[in-house]
Amino acid sequence: MRKLIIGLLVLAGLVVVVDFGVAAYTEYRVSRTLRDGADLSADPEVTIHGFPFFAQALDGRFETVDIRASAKRPDLPGEIALEATLTGVHLELGDLSDGRVRNIPVERVSTRMRIEPTELGRLFGIPDLQVHSRPADKSDGSGGSGGSGMTTAGALVLTGTLPEQTGGTAAPFGDGESEKVSVMADLLLDGDQVRIVATGMYKGTPADATPTAVIPxxxxxxxxxxxxxxxxxxxxxxxxxxxxxxxxxxxIVVEGRGENVTIDLDRLGIGRR
Incomplete structure (x- = not known):
């Protein structure tokens, strides 16, 4: 009986090891497929959740798949972080591992694009740019849409040091010096565009920011x-x-969601239409 129990435990351990091994290999194959199809600079991180893996593979339905990658765009500095969570992925194991299939039906998909503070600073030309959330303090009576199809996504405080202009004669403070300033801004989602619109000078001080200058x-x-x-x-x-x-x-995080859609593995990268 003792030998039987030990044997069963060893067998169970081997099954677990093999299950995780096959799952890891499949994740690797999917990662390579995504990298090649989306022309990424590095393999994306792919995680297939759920145990046992074989049960999902035999059923042809994977409960949850998480994908994380980085991509470059000519209009934005640095790299943009991309994320996707796929729920209810319908695919045969053979097709998933060898890359034969490019279009995959999923029950739900949630995707995100993250622009890090460093990239935001480069985009604005303000290296020390800081982004803070602030409570919305106004309403235009349009339900947050501005009456133009734009959705008000948030009220921000932007803080940073504006560099002195060439020759030191056009600094925004009129004294030839560079100082840190804070402005109020609206974060708007306008179709496929995210608009950050500065609306006025911010008189307060964000909790983790230094005091800022008063602008004429x-x-x-x-x-x-x-x-x-x-x-x-x-x-x-x-x-x-x-x-x-x-x-x-x-x-700055931009999210999108869809249900009962078919995704194209070649479109992980932004703008690959």
Missing amino acids: EAERPAVLERFTRTIDTEELPFGVRPTEAFALGGQ
Whole structure:
């Protein structure tokens, strides 16, 4: 009886090892397929959740698959973080592992694009740019849409040091020096575009920011323009349209969701139509 129990335990251990091994190999194959199809600079991280893996493979339905990758775009500095969570993935194991299939039916898909603080600073030309959320303090009576099809995604405070202009004669403070300033801004989702629109000078101080300078009235329009940008999402991973944008931990996060859709593995990278 003791030998039988030991034998069963060893067999169970081998089954677990083999199950995890096959799952890891499949994740690797999917990662390589995604990299080649989306022309990424590195293998994306692929995690197939659920145990045992073989049970899902035999059923042809994988409960949850998480994908994380980084991609470069010519209109944005640095790399953009891409994420996707696929729920209810219908696919045969052989097709998944050898890359024969490019289009995969899924019950639900949730995708995200994250722009890190460093990339935001480069985009604005303000290296020390900080992004803070603030409570919305106004309403235009349009349900947050601005009456133009745009969805108000959040109210922000942007803080950063505006560099002195060439020759030191056009600094935004009129004294030839560079100082840190804070502005209020609206984060808007306008179709496939994320708009960060500076609306006024911020008189308070964000909790984790240093005190900022007071800007002369005549110089404020130029300062607000420096803190205003439009980012074209060019679709999220797998062609999902954006439905929400918000600030989180200094990042700008754009999300999109879909149900009962067929995703194209070649469209993990942004803008691959």
